[in-house]
Amino acid sequence: MLDTSVFNFQAPKTQIAHQIYDLHFFVQGICAAICAVLFAVLFYVLMRYRKRPNRAPMRFTGYKPIEITWVIVPCLILIVISVPATRAVFAMKDTSDPDITVKITGYQWQWRYDYLNEDIGFYSALSTPREQIDNREPKKENYLLEVDHPMVVPVGKKIRILVTANDVIHSWFVPQFGVKQDAIPGFIRDAWFRVDAPGVYRGQCAELCGKEHGFMPIVVNAVPEPEYVAWVADQQAAKHAALEAGTAAAAKTFTVEALKSDGAKVYTHTCIGCHQANGQGLPPTFPSLAGGKTATGAIAEAINIVVNGSTKNPAMAAWKNQLSDLELASVITYVRNSFGNAVGDSVQPKDIASARHEDK
């Protein structure tokens, strides 16, 4: 289970989260005390001044000293609160001198992490199976809080995050870090955190971003420094391997069947949220692929809309940066030959490569 106390914030794991935790405790304490006093006075009044025979109501309609007091006292309390509150804002906004800078991009509906100095980057999407969401399988412990590719950071280092989005506004929120930063398309905002202890920290997108808003969690693995260094090396190696595989694939010609079976996997991972398992989509925002004009029409058009996105419908993103040539070729072939579509042709990785090339 998460380190959760059900009546309070999750256990804070960064300096800022601690600061917020204490500040909240302080402010909430003052507010609870005010509430308690007012409730007590109110109940006293309700009991004491109940209507009774032989007692006329008093006639006063104001009393200056007390009216002035209850303007001044709240002001004083607010000043007391504002001192630590101001300090916390300054601490939160101090993103200077980071050890590591990671760019985080919100997509409908996954996150991308780019480690700017290490030259690695990857997408991170929900890994909870659909069967659990649709109640066909029992739900596991980290239901809706697990991803295929978590963000990894070293403990004790100041991580500066640059947050932006690709399509609509998202919000990167990890409760135990005390970080919530809206991801705004076209703009970059920053925030920071330094994790105290190794562990897996989980959060969710906190700004309504469309229909899968509830299904784009955030998972951060905080690990000791050496482990982080090893992880970075692994990622870099994997990146080179993928590049080489891409070059190899570009030279090869795949059969329709092979592409279709790979494409089905890509479709399930990437396309199914909008276009649905049966390819019928949810028109008009998410059009049907079954018998769709673009899906079954000229091959160049079909490639273009997947690679570059739709010029008319902002819900259809450009996938050229998120998928490899082989993945794009597979999924387009799959769509053209599934859901009752039977165009029969195949799209090869090299077609995608040339489409990318023309684009430039």
Place this chain on the structure above:
Amino acid sequence: MNSMQVVAVSSPAKAVNERQGITRWLISTNHKEIGTLYLIFSFTMFLVGGTMALCIRAELFQPGLQLLRPELFNQLTTMHGLVMVFAAVMPAFVGFANWQLPMMIGAPDMAFPRLNNFGFWLLPPAAILLIASFFAPGGATAAGWTLYAPLSVQMGPGMDMAIFAIHLLGISSIVGAINIAATILHLRAPGMTLMKMPMFVWTWLVTAFLLVAVMPVLAAAVTMLLTDRHFGTHFFNAAGGGDPVLFQHIFWFFGHPEVYILILPAFGIISEIIPTFSRKALFGYRSMVFATCAIGILAFLVWGHHMFTVGFGVGPELFFMYATMLVAVPTGVKLFNWIGTMWGGSLTFEAPMLFAVGFILVFLVGGITGVVLAVAAVDVQLQDTYYVVAHFHYTMVAGSLFSLFGATYYWLPKWTGHMYDEALARCHFWLSIVFFNMTFFVMFFLGLAGMPRRIPDYPLQFANFNMIASIGAAGFGFSQLLFLYVVLKCIRRGKLAKGRVWEGAVGLEWTLPSPAPKHSFATPPVIE
């Protein structure tokens, strides 16, 4: 020719009385009839919005997707907000203003009776547009009631229907507000100076100015959205040189005064009810007036606290934090004055008073959590979580809605000439306050633990509180049918009400017989 003119001059009152059936309501210019229309409309929409809320809570009863697909869930949360704010609570207060303001200031009717009729009849088409948008291709707008761009740019035609509905509702609010302000400023009985006006009149005067100031701002925001969607502008598109956050600034410049529009008349209602059932004049009337005006002014300076997580620098973050904390001062003055009114009074607890006291209790929780949320760093943790959902339902449901229930029981005998069923009304209060707290108090814990709002499904650690909230919501929803029953019963029959319905009631409306005649104060009363 000459004689016809004489006939025309002498007959209007008679002609008005003779109109029957649907035309009587369609072309009525009588403030009481239009007030009734507003109240019927708003209660109908309250049931519609409430049904949506119950669908939402039913889906959230357990983890997993059971009843609603995510896209429909988002449509329901969006429309629940739009319907409740624009079609239920706002028109309800206008309904009370229509019925009560002329009677409370000794005016024969509203200043612009035909405009009054027009303002109301804009509402049904707007409501039809909103509801019908569920059947548009792609369904209703699912961008949240805040309609944030660029998500709202992605929506289907349901979004355009919502935009036009908002335009209609906005025009309705503006003409209603102009009418109310003009009535209050020009039609007061001789001798009723501004500082002698009942608090409900004062709060509505300030509210009317807020409405006229901010509804055009909302109209601008949704129009810019419309042109972004269809006419190639890029107000909110960074790729075209625009800024998505601009939408939020414009929206919340409207949106924050809007929440005071929803709560100030409620303050006014409570300030009428408490003195009546305390049998004692309002404590600190002048400071109440100043507090109302102060809240009205501060309303324009705090919109940024809805945007603490968009990435402001230190400067705006601190400015909006301090300004927001300041709101607590005049709001506190109001609470203290109400308690001061009751102090030394002679209290009885009929249904209106129960709702007024209940209002103070729950509104205090809503208000004080507002102070917690004002602290920017804490807000970063709580923004867009269920804590905020709990906070604004404590102010909007327990605040605005409870005051509306209290006002209904308070003035209904004056309108119908019958007393309502006191036992059932008290029962309605107790059911409402228990189920309300059951629904929304647990949401504070959900928010603290980090559950985001507007999600159709949630991680397992949030399951228990969600189940409690859903059961509470069902109880709260069905309790409102009791309210409907009590009101209908009171309209048909009941003990006859006196002119001065309540022992402690003062004010011009209580000098009229019950039920109030259709045309009251044709000759103005004189106030010493």
